[in-house]
Amino acid sequence: MPVDFIKEDKTAVITLNRPEALNAFDPELSGAFSEALVNFMNDDSLWVGIITGAGNAFSAGADIAALLPAIKKNSDEQFKKAPNIMRGLSIWKPLIAAVNGAALGGGLELVLACDLRIATENAMFGFPEVTLGLVPGWGGTQRITRAVPSAIAAELLFLGRPISAARALQTGLVNRVVPRSDLMTAAKSMAAGLCRCAPLAVRVAKQAMVQGLDMPLEKGLDLEKSLNDYLVTTEDFNEGCAAHLEKRKPTFKER
Numbered sequence: 001m002p003v004d005f006i007k008e009d010k011t012a013v014i015t016l017n018r019p020e021a022l023n024a025f026d027p028e029l030s031g032a033f034s035e036a037l038v039n040f041m042n043d044d045s046l047w048v049g050i051i052t053g054a055g056n057a058f059s060a061g062a063d064i065a066a067l068l069p070a071i072k073k074n075s076d077e078q079f080k081k082a083p084n085i086m087r088g089l090s091i092w093k094p095l096i097a098a099v100n101g102a103a104l105g106g107g108l109e110l111v112l113a114c115d116l117r118i119a120t121e122n123a124m125f126g127f128p129e130v131t132l133g134l135v136p137g138w139g140g141t142q143r144i145t146r147a148v149p150s151a152i153a154a155e156l157l158f159l160g161r162p163i164s165a166a167r168a169l170q171t172g173l174v175n176r177v178v179p180r181s182d183l184m185t186a187a188k189s190m191a192a193g194l195c196r197c198a199p200l201a202v203r204v205a206k207q208a209m210v211q212g213l214d215m216p217l218e219k220g221l222d223l224e225k226s227l228n229d230y231l232v233t234t235e236d237f238n239e240g241c242a243a244h245l246e247k248r249k250p251t252f253k254e255r
């Protein structure tokens with residue numbers, strides 16, 4: 001299977017599983033990844049997703065032999081056939097990238113499409129596309145400038161040289177760097193923290209944050225208000241307030 005999908009309580013662990021090619025996206029992996037994301041999005045019992053890679057790399061991006069030539073023929077086709085979080089699929093449930101090694105090209109674009117990012121000490125992040133004669137075309141040119149300061153974005157985009165995990169942490173590209181052996185424990189602990197919060201509120205926070213980035217402030221404030229007006233009608237809002245006042249842990253029901 002090119003993608004493993006494992007449910008652990010309220011968390012889905014989605015693993016790119018093509019380690020012999022450093023989890024580079026060929027048509028099979030792209031299709032299976034899209035399917036896994038849609039399953040995650042539509043499964044009400046799942047609140048958080050963790051995306052990671054099998055073996056020693058997160059993902060080396062688009063498969064240069066098996067996918068890039070198809071993109072040359074028809075660049076629209078891939079995301080029509082297999083929409084994903086880089087293009088075509090908006091998922092408001094939170095996603096954690098557990099970056100277990102190199103995240104290059106489309107691999108870094110996938111990291112950028114996740115909300116929270118934990119990396120191993122040996123991870124590296126880069127956009128080698130300019131060395132191939134193209135630019136990151138899975139959202140990389142747009143999302144990198146929203147993730148790091150512009151000089152760092154320009155360095156990554158124009159020079160094609162990767163940066164280390166330590167530099168990624170320093171620039172704010174990732175939340176944490178951990179030893180390889182601690183990666184999944186750290187990612188699951190972050191997922192558990194998310195699962196302790198009201199799930200509809202977390203999704204609204206993501207939606208407001210992501211959609212608000214593309215709006216003038218006044219529009220963003222309107223969006224925030226309408227989403228909060230919805231949240232105050234939910235059972236989980238009543239439960240969260242009641243639990244706080246009664247000095248107990250809340251039990252959220254996603255309603």
Ligand code: HXC
Pocket residue numbers: 020021022024060061062063064065071102104105106107128129132135136137138
């Ligand atoms: C196809 C790939 C691949 C890729 C690695 N492999 N990256 N196959 N597409 N993107 C394969 C290698 O051919 C090799 O297979 C195996 O994975 C192991 O890779 P090695 O190069 O032997 O490993 P290593 O020496 O450790 O070097 C790791 C590496 C290097 C630095 C990550 O593999 C590399 O530079 N890969 C290319 C990364 C890249 O340019 N990504 C951007 C793609 S473009 P064999 O069979 O030989 O053992 C992109 C654009 C997206 O993502 C947007 C499009 C619109």
